Amino acid sequence: MTNIAFIGLGNMGNPMAANLVKAGLKVTGFDLVEANLDQARSNGLGISDSAADAVRNAKVVITMLPAGRHVLAVYDDVLGAAEPGTLFIDSSTIDVDSARRAHEMAAEKGMLSIDAPVSGGVGGAEAGTLTFMAGGSSEAFALAEPILDPMAGRIVHCGDDGAGQAAKICNNMILGISMIGVGEAFVLAEKLGLSHQALFDVASTSSGQCWSINTYCPVPGPVPTSPANNDYKPGFAAALMLKDLKLAQEAAQSAGAVTPLGASAMQLYALFNAVGEENTDFSGIINFLRGQVKD
Numbered sequence: 001m002t003n004i005a006f007i008g009l010g011n012m013g014n015p016m017a018a019n020l021v022k023a024g025l026k027v028t029g030f031d032l033v034e035a036n037l038d039q040a041r042s043n044g045l046g047i048s049d050s051a052a053d054a055v056r057n058a059k060v061v062i063t064m065l066p067a068g069r070h071v072l073a074v075y076d077d078v079l080g081a082a083e084p085g086t087l088f089i090d091s092s093t094i095d096v097d098s099a100r101r102a103h104e105m106a107a108e109k110g111m112l113s114i115d116a117p118v119s120g121g122v123g124g125a126e127a128g129t130l131t132f133m134a135g136g137s138s139e140a141f142a143l144a145e146p147i148l149d150p151m152a153g154r155i156v157h158c159g160d161d162g163a164g165q166a167a168k169i170c171n172n173m174i175l176g177i178s179m180i181g182v183g184e185a186f187v188l189a190e191k192l193g194l195s196h197q198a199l200f201d202v203a204s205t206s207s208g209q210c211w212s213i214n215t216y217c218p219v220p221g222p223v224p225t226s227p228a229n230n231d232y233k234p235g236f237a238a239a240l241m242l243k244d245l246k247l248a249q250e251a252a253q254s255a256g257a258v259t260p261l262g263a264s265a266m267q268l269y270a271l272f273n274a275v276g277e278e279n280t281d282f283s284g285i286i287n288f289l290r291g292q293v294k295d
């Protein structure tokens with residue numbers, strides 16, 4: 001049986017690891033937070049005393065950590081303890097430069113590696129329907145695919161080292177910009193006396209159509225499953241949207257790309273977070289565009 005080490009058992013990592021256990025794989029976990037370890041134990045994981053201990057007999061190491069600095073620190077800690085040839089999969093959302101550095105560190109120790117960030121949120125992690133965007137060699141991807149499968153609805157090999165992270169932040173930059181655009185259109189429609197339903201009926205079937213209006217409409221009514229119908233409970237929290245837009249701007253600066261709308265979207269989401277809306281669904285920015293802020 002393939003032994004898997006899973007490091008980072010938070011909101012995403014714990015349900016992802018639980019799906020690997022359900023698929024019959026042997027998973028040993030590590031996290032810094034005791035309550036997360038208790039949850040992992042009750043999900044059927046073995047628990048190690050340290051990250052290095054968790055990887056010692058593993059054929060595959062999966063990390064699901066907050067940011068690039070955590071991933072690089074864990075890689076630094078565990079690469080010496082793993083057997084050469086072990087496959088390292090980092091599913092955290094991190095900056096492209098750190099992702100490429102993590103690949104280099106793994107290769108220097110004779111490991112295979114892919115970056116494989118996800119979309120789909122905690123709901124997708126629980127249901128095993130995440131979309132994985134993978135970057136790395138064909139050899140590493142071929143080994144990773146069957147491991148990712150119990151956690152995935154879709155797995156896309158996007159290219160070489162860092163391509164998964166690049167795809168994730170480009171996609172989420174489109175999403176942040178398009179949600180603000182859709183929000184502005186509804187606010188303008190309100191001022192012009194146009195009903196939400198009328199704008200939806202036209203724009204969702206015309207050239208304005210996009211996921212932010214067709215699937216995740218930011219006003220209540222037209223799409224009953226969107227967070228707008230549930231007091232803007234996430235969903236996808238504004239804090240996570242801001243994180244991804246910052247990563248997109250870091251990547252744009254590092255690569256010399258000009259992304260003025262991405263920069264504006266980041267600034268607007270920074271303001272939205274700063275007025276205390278970090279835990280509001282990101283589509284709630286429409287209320288901010290109306291000039292409404294919390295009491």
Ligand code: NAD
Pocket residue numbers: 007008009010011012013030031032033036051064065066067070073074091092093094118119120121122236240243
């Ligand atoms: P989280 O904060 O709930 O979990 C991260 C875990 O990493 C924590 O439990 C923390 O204790 C652990 N950790 C930190 N440093 C560690 C170390 N040195 N050793 C072991 N464990 C360590 O975050 P999350 O919501 O599970 O997100 C994880 C990653 O997935 C992030 O990069 C996030 O951007 C990304 N992501 C999250 C969502 C979502 O909806 N939550 C969706 C897509 C992607």
